[in-house]
Amino acid sequence: MAVYKLLLLPGDGIGPEITAEAEKILDFLGEAGVASFETETGLVGGAAYDAHGVAISEEDMKLAQEADAVLLAAVGGPKWDGVPYDVRPEAGLLRLRKDLALFANLRPAICYPALAEASSLKPDLVKGLDIMIVRELTGGVYFGEPKEITDLGNGQKRAVDTQVYETYEIERIGRVAFELARKRGNRVTSSEKANVMKSGLLWREVITALHKREYSDVQLDHMLADALGMQLVRWPKQFDVIVTDNLFGDILSDVASMLTGSLGMLPSASLGAPDASGKRKAMYEPCHGSAPDIAGKEIANPIAMIGSLGMALRYSFDLPAAADAIDAAISAVLAQGLRTADIKGSAASSVSTSQMGDAIVKEL
Amino acid sequence: MAVYKLLLLPGDGIGPEITAEAEKILDFLGEAGVASFETETGLVGGAAYDAHGVAISEEDMKLAQEADAVLLAAVGGPKWDGVPYDVRPEAGLLRLRKDLALFANLRPAICYPALAEASSLKPDLVKGLDIMIVRELTGGVYFGEPKEITDLGNGQKRAVDTQVYETYEIERIGRVAFELARKRGNRVTSSEKANVMKSGLLWREVITALHKREYSDVQLDHMLADALGMQLVRWPKQFDVIVTDNLFGDILSDVASMLTGSLGMLPSASLGAPDASGKRKAMYEPCHGSAPDIAGKEIANPIAMIGSLGMALRYSFDLPAAADAIDAAISAVLAQGLRTADIKGSAASSVSTSQMGDAIVKEL
Ligand SMILES: CC(C)[C@H](C(=O)O)[C@@H](O)C(=O)O
Ligand SMILES: CC(C)[C@H](C(=O)O)[C@@H](O)C(=O)O
Numbered sequence: 001m002a003v004y005k006l007l008l009l010p011g012d013g014i015g016p017e018i019t020a021e022a023e024k025i026l027d028f029l030g031e032a033g034v035a036s037f038e039t040e041t042g043l044v045g046g047a048a049y050d051a052h053g054v055a056i057s058e059e060d061m062k063l064a065q066e067a068d069a070v071l072l073a074a075v076g077g078p079k080w081d082g083v084p085y086d087v088r089p090e091a092g093l094l095r096l097r098k099d100l101a102l103f104a105n106l107r108p109a110i111c112y113p114a115l116a117e118a119s120s121l122k123p124d125l126v127k128g129l130d131i132m133i134v135r136e137l138t139g140g141v142y143f144g145e146p147k148e149i150t151d152l153g154n155g156q157k158r159a160v161d162t163q164v165y166e167t168y169e170i171e172r173i174g175r176v177a178f179e180l181a182r183k184r185g186n187r188v189t190s191s192e193k194a195n196v197m198k199s200g201l202l203w204r205e206v207i208t209a210l211h212k213r214e215y216s217d218v219q220l221d222h223m224l225a226d227a228l229g230m231q232l233v234r235w236p237k238q239f240d241v242i243v244t245d246n247l248f249g250d251i252l253s254d255v256a257s258m259l260t261g262s263l264g265m266l267p268s269a270s271l272g273a274p275d276a277s278g279k280r281k282a283m284y285e286p287c288h289g290s291a292p293d294i295a296g297k298e299i300a301n302p303i304a305m306i307g308s309l310g311m312a313l314r315y316s317f318d319l320p321a322a323a324d325a326i327d328a329a330i331s332a333v334l335a336q337g338l339r340t341a342d343i344k345g346s347a348a349s350s351v352s353t354s355q356m357g358d359a360i361v362k363e364l
Numbered sequence: 365m366a367v368y369k370l371l372l373l374p375g376d377g378i379g380p381e382i383t384a385e386a387e388k389i390l391d392f393l394g395e396a397g398v399a400s401f402e403t404e405t406g407l408v409g410g411a412a413y414d415a416h417g418v419a420i421s422e423e424d425m426k427l428a429q430e431a432d433a434v435l436l437a438a439v440g441g442p443k444w445d446g447v448p449y450d451v452r453p454e455a456g457l458l459r460l461r462k463d464l465a466l467f468a469n470l471r472p473a474i475c476y477p478a479l480a481e482a483s484s485l486k487p488d489l490v491k492g493l494d495i496m497i498v499r500e501l502t503g504g505v506y507f508g509e510p511k512e513i514t515d516l517g518n519g520q521k522r523a524v525d526t527q528v529y530e531t532y533e534i535e536r537i538g539r540v541a542f543e544l545a546r547k548r549g550n551r552v553t554s555s556e557k558a559n560v561m562k563s564g565l566l567w568r569e570v571i572t573a574l575h576k577r578e579y580s581d582v583q584l585d586h587m588l589a590d591a592l593g594m595q596l597v598r599w600p601k602q603f604d605v606i607v608t609d610n611l612f613g614d615i616l617s618d619v620a621s622m623l624t625g626s627l628g629m630l631p632s633a634s635l636g637a638p639d640a641s642g643k644r645k646a647m648y649e650p651c652h653g654s655a656p657d658i659a660g661k662e663i664a665n666p667i668a669m670i671g672s673l674g675m676a677l678r679y680s681f682d683l684p685a686a687a688d689a690i691d692a693a694i695s696a697v698l699a700q701g702l703r704t705a706d707i708k709g710s711a712a713s714s715v716s717t718s719q720m721g722d723a724i725v726k727e728l
Contacts, residue, residue: 076559090559120598121484141505141527142560149562152530159566161527163505167520193611195440195454196506198513202523229615230622233597234484247557251593251615258594 003036004317007067009044009060009096012080012089013290014300014353015073021302021357022071022309025326028361034322035313040067044096045075045089045290055092064096069316070283072096073305074290097137100281102270103169104176105135105249106311107287109236109256112265114334118345119261121233131239131256132184134177135249137270139169140199142246165199165245170206172273177243178215185240187219191228191248203245225252232256257287264288264300264342265330267307269315282316284308294341298352301340303330306360329363367400368681371431373408373424373460376444376453377654378664378717379437385666385721386435386673389690392725398686399677404431408460409439409453409654419456428460433680434647436460437669438654461501464645466634467533468540469499469613470675471651473600473620476629478698482709483625485597495603495620496548498541499613501634503533504563506610529563529609534570536637541607542579549604551583555592555612567609589616596620621651628652628664628706629694631671633679646680648672658705662716665704667694670724693727 006026010019026037042060043051051057055075056064064070075089085091096102111119111129119126144162151157174190181188190207192200204222211220223231225248231238232252236259244252257266266288272281286304294300307330314323337347338359344350351359370390374383390401406424407415415421419439420428428434439453449455460466475483475493483490508526515521538554545552554571556564568586575584587595589612595602596616600623608616621630630652636645650668658664674690677683701711702723708714715723 085565088559094560120486120489122486125484144524147562149566156531157566158528158530159561159563160508161561161563163525163527164522166516166522193614195452196458197523197525198511199523199525201449202513202521226614226618229593229619230627233619233622247611248615250557250590251612254590255593255597255619258597263594 001033001036002317003038004069005067006037006039006312007063007070008039008041009070009072010041010047011044011073011075011290012046012077013074013292013295015290017296017298017300017353018286018302018305019071019073021353022305024357024361025306025309025364028364029322035317035319044072044092046077046080048092049080049083049087049089053087055087055089056095061095061099064100069312070096071309071312072283072285074286074288076290077292079292094142096283097270098143100283101138101272102281102283103136103138103273104173104271105137106180106269106271107133107135107253107257108266109133109253109260110262110266111260112262112331112334114331115261115265115343117261118343119259121259126236126259126261129236129260131236132180132241133249133253133256134173134180134241134243135253136169136173136245139165140246163197163199163247165202167202167206170203171210174207174210174243176271177241178211178218181218181241186217187221187240189221189223189228189239189242191223191225191242191244191252193225194222195224199245207243228252229255232259253287264340265303265307267304267311269308269311271315280316282312284312298354299341299350300353301342302353302357306330306357325364326360329360332363333359365397365400366681367402368433369431370401370403370676371427371434372403372405373434373436374405374411375408375437375439375654376410376441377438377656377659379654381659381662381664381717382650382666382669383435383437385717386669388721388725389670389673389728392728393686399681399683408436408456410441410444412456413444413447413451413453417451419451419453420459425459425463428464433676434460435673435676436647436649438650438652440654441656443656458506460647461634462507464647465502465636466645466647467500467502467637468537468635469501470544470633470635471497471499471617471621472630473497473617473624474626474630475624476626476695476698478695479625479629479707481625482707483623485623489600490623490625493600493624495600496544496605497613497617497620498537498544498605498607499617500533500537500609503529504610527561527563527611529566531566531570534567535574538571538574538607540635541605542575542582545582545605550581551585551604553585553587553592553603553606555587555589555606555608555616557589558586559588563609571607592616593619596623617651628704629667629671631668631675633672633675635679644680646676648676662718663705663714664717665706666717666721670694670721689728690724693724696727697723
């Protein structure tokens with residue numbers, strides 16, 4: 001039986017509660033002889049700040065570098081609103097992305113049929129929705145320099161952020177999108193603001209050339225980011241794979257996941273480039289945040305976290321059957337009517353975080 | 365009777381058709397003795413490129429500078445996809461915004477009750493929706509330098525855009541938002557990405573200080589731009605006035621306007637700072653684009669254009685009663701069941717661009 005090294009980073013807020021449910025799945029997979037996991041647990045975000053005064057410690061970064069995959073729950077909360085910028089909770093997340101070179105963020109926006117009614121969109125528009133958003137994650141305005149605030153005197157300051165993209169960064173994320181599309185609906189929509197941004201212009205040029213050169217069998221469209229925001233609301237099912245930059249991806253993937261009515265349910269994967277042996281660094285996280293308002297109440301929905309583990313099985317551990325089984329178990333418990341509070345809707349009652357986790361294990 | 369100088373810039377696509385309908389309203393207002401308009405007509409976008417090889421000529425820029433207000437319909441279309449970046453249709457629009465110093469872009473997202481069913485959102489969520497998005501329009505990544513593509517050799521290029529904001533720019537747009545809020549629901553939501561952008565950090569700092577200093581009677585919240593994108597979809601009625609930067613405003617206002625089901629219907633105003641005599645430069649435009657696919661077919665919806673003229677009456681010409689009358693006339697023809705093709709829905713038939721314009725004049 002293969003042994004995989006997994007670093008768990010529960011982080012803040014509801015993070016620890018939902019991580020506990022993912023661990024139940026890991027235990028089950030071990031007992032069932034599917035695979036065995038060597039897990040370590042580290043601190044990130046506010047939890048790391050409280051313990052070490054940083055957003056992630058060097059030791060935990062080392063563990064992350066050595067692991068086959070990282071499973072992170074969520075970071076942040078009002079408790080750390082006042083901490084210095086460089087050690088704010090998000091800095092831990094950003095450092096993991098950057099230092100592990102996780103340039104490809106995969107955010108599926110799927111609508112669980114049992115939850116179509118929970119969407120704020122009309123059910124017909126979202127039933128069966130299945131979009132994959134591929135977001136560039138280590139470049140753009142998140143990391144470009146200069147990035148600074150200068151005091152100009154007279155009570156005036158100037159703040160600067162820099163959006164930078166090089167050809168190779170656009171090419172490698174484009175490649176991820178085209179490869180994924182071939183296994184899905186074979187369509188890619190590339191999005192930028194080429195009408196006002198030079199990085200958008202280069203983005204469009206590089207994606208167009210890559211398509212022509214290597215992926216002309218895939219259907220490619222370009223759509224400005226503002227228009228894409230609109231079209232997501234108007235008629236989301238027109239999309240298959242969307243590829244876009246770090247900042248547009250941040251906003252558009254959140255809009256897309258909210259459309260599904262399944263926000264507490266959506267996982268994500270952040271992948272690096274494969275090395276010579278085909279292995280790639282990877283981090284998996286739910287799309288939702290740390291929800292400090294409900295932390296510790298045992299009512300958080302663990303499905304996105306368990307789904308993220310499912311993505312780890314698929315993309316890092318080459319266990320597609322086990323990943324499929326997890327997805328099927330999630331769909332099954334939802335179809336049975338099991339609901340945590342966030343997706344309760346008009347249901348009569350809801351289950352706790354651990355009841356949901358247990359039900360999924362049982363289904364497996 | 366006051367005389368106002370208005371520059372009409374029909375631009376491209378459906379622009380000329382919908383401008384003709386706005387002119388009918390101008391004629392009516394003149395005949396009715398409400399106000400008299402001295403209009404000039406210029407070229408912008410692809411139309412200017414075809415005539416002069418630029419996105420707007422110096423003569424037309426001069427007319428814009430001298431006018432009391434500019435009424436622009438729409439620019440762009442696939443016909444000009446290949447023209448050089450500096451003279452692409454959008455450059456005309458951007459130059460008008462920048463050279464007239466129109467830093468405050470007001471984009472109401474309202475849902476006409478008669479059209480609540482046309483939204484992709486559930487009708488209850490949008491019925492009665494009335495949000496005002498205040499977008500900063502002359503700063504940020506649209507205009508910051510450096511903004512360039514550099515050839516690095518080896519087939520590699522680097523593209524750079526620069527997001528820059530200074531204290532005074534944030535303060536003046538914040539002031540517009542707070543002032544508007546006082547005349548509406550008295551609530552402002554300020555949005556940025558302070559968790560990853562220094563400009564977001566300064567934005568939050570400046571808005572917070574301005575609020576404390578001058579507008580503590582208004583309720584202020586901060587919401588990250590990705591979270592705001594989600595919340596717009598989830599529960600748009602939670603918002604009153606939203607204030608945000610140029611790029612976030614571009615995307616978020618498009619998402620918001622699509623929510624209303626009334627996209628072809630929404631006007632916008634772009635305002636400069638008042639001069640010593642209280643006069644401010646201003647440009648009014650529909651939120652929709654040039655819709656080249658339906659241009660020349662006389663089926664475009666002129667309501668956003670007529671609504672934009674209404675905003676001109678309100679914000680530039682101090683004719684609030686006439687502006688109210690236009691809004692009422694639009695609501696009335698909609699309530700009567702009149703529909704252009706874009707908002708036809710399940711209606712039996714639709715009217716042409718000019719039939720809609722005539723009906724609104726008749727209602728006036
Ligand atoms: C927490 C924050 C830094 C992060 C981002 O902006 O990327 C989050 O919004 C996300 O989408 O993962
Ligand atoms: C046409 C384009 C340059 C413009 C923008 O990006 O500002 C448009 O999308 C808008 O919102 O007015």
